[in-house]
Amino acid sequence: MTSINEGRRRVRALLGALTALVAVVSVAALASAAEPPRSVIQRTIDEVLAILRDKGRSSDQRRKDLEAIARDRFDFMTMSKLVMATNWKKLSPDQQTEFVDQFTRFLANDYGARIDRYHQEDVQITGEQPEARGDHTVKTKIVGGDNDGAIVDYRLRQQEGGGNWLIIDVVIEGISLVANYRDQFREVANQGGPVVVIQKLKEKNANPSAPVPELEPPKKSESPKKS
């Protein structure tokens, strides 16, 4: 009898060890898989709100911390290509590198400033959906404050080879950041070529809090933009 009990105990111990092994392996597998988009956004929201709620931080420090989050979560390379659209290929590789660098600085700063002044008390994830090209949208809603109820959608794209999910667009109340800057950059490029966009980005980055730019004079050229 004892030997039978002994045997059972061994089997149980073995099973236990196997179970533990399986658990360890699957946890490891999970860890190596990319963090899902929804969780990326949830983590971002938590970090942003923690910064905004921390009254101890100076306004400057807040902006810097928010910028750091943007640098970590946005796919600036993809965003650069999207906002430049057909003008992207008109830039030389060096100019492309420069563009990404300048646009990264601009966007990180712009994001930090926006979030900082976009008085929000809480942000809730309201849903998510797969999109074309394997993208994924996570929908959020601002709760409380002057912008109560505002809908903010984050579109994410996974880096190649099962890499991280990074944000490629922020759509607020239906207004896509990428579409908005793309339209502006196209206008700028139409007036002086795509290189002027880089130049304007540099000017803006050199003085992020520059006063209201001069009014655009009515355009002289007749033809509506072709391409």
Add this chain to the structure above:
Amino acid sequence: MGRALAAALLLMLLADTAAAQDPNGGGVQGVTTADSDPAGARSPWDPWERFNRKVFAFNEKVDHYALEPVATGWDYVVPHRVELCISNFFENLMLPTRFANDLLQLKPWKAYETLWRAVINTTVGIGGLFDPASSWDVYKSDEDFGQTLGYWGTPAGPYLVLPLLGPSSPRDTAGLIVDSIPYLYIPPYTLIPWYASFGGTAMNVVNRRALVLETIREERKSAFDWYSAVRSAYTQNRENRVHDQAAAPAKPGATPDEDLYDVDQ
């Protein structure tokens, strides 16, 4: 920031009916622009750009020299909470527009909500100064006749900047006119003497501008071409409203302008 941009547009609508219009937009337009704009359908269709830019510059001057200074003074004197009350009050007066357009878009539930909201806010909210309805999850409708036309398939047409009224389109301009007609005939509104409605409108415009002073200043700062920034925001937001995309999640891949996200263009 989205709401910020939307607000940016709002401010340009000097009219009392501002709430009845705002941003307009892309899906239907996308189809029409496909030829001239290979870069993507979310790009606004703007064949009248030269004219529009002139009107836009004029509106900006009016804002810069008249509206913004007055609104700044107003904002200095009037507490933020009171500004919000005033804003609520005028929004509450939009009931006929909202209710009619909810019905015209076959959204009886929304129409019922609109009505219920007006009842709550007019009574508990003391004549519409407060908005208890929203905290009871009876949310406001933003429907107008421009959206109703869009709902039934009317394309927005080219982007159009109206003098003083700001960003619009032929469809939304028509909507604006239709929306304002009932106010000339519905009893409680017809009792308001002309000088009171004139004064009320002016107050509403200044108050609205005051509420977005900082937003507009900041949005201008981060713009590279303010004209196209506003055009893009108006067009996109308007289309978004026509399709009530904020309320119901879109079907996967149903975004009208998937090319926007194509890196190889």
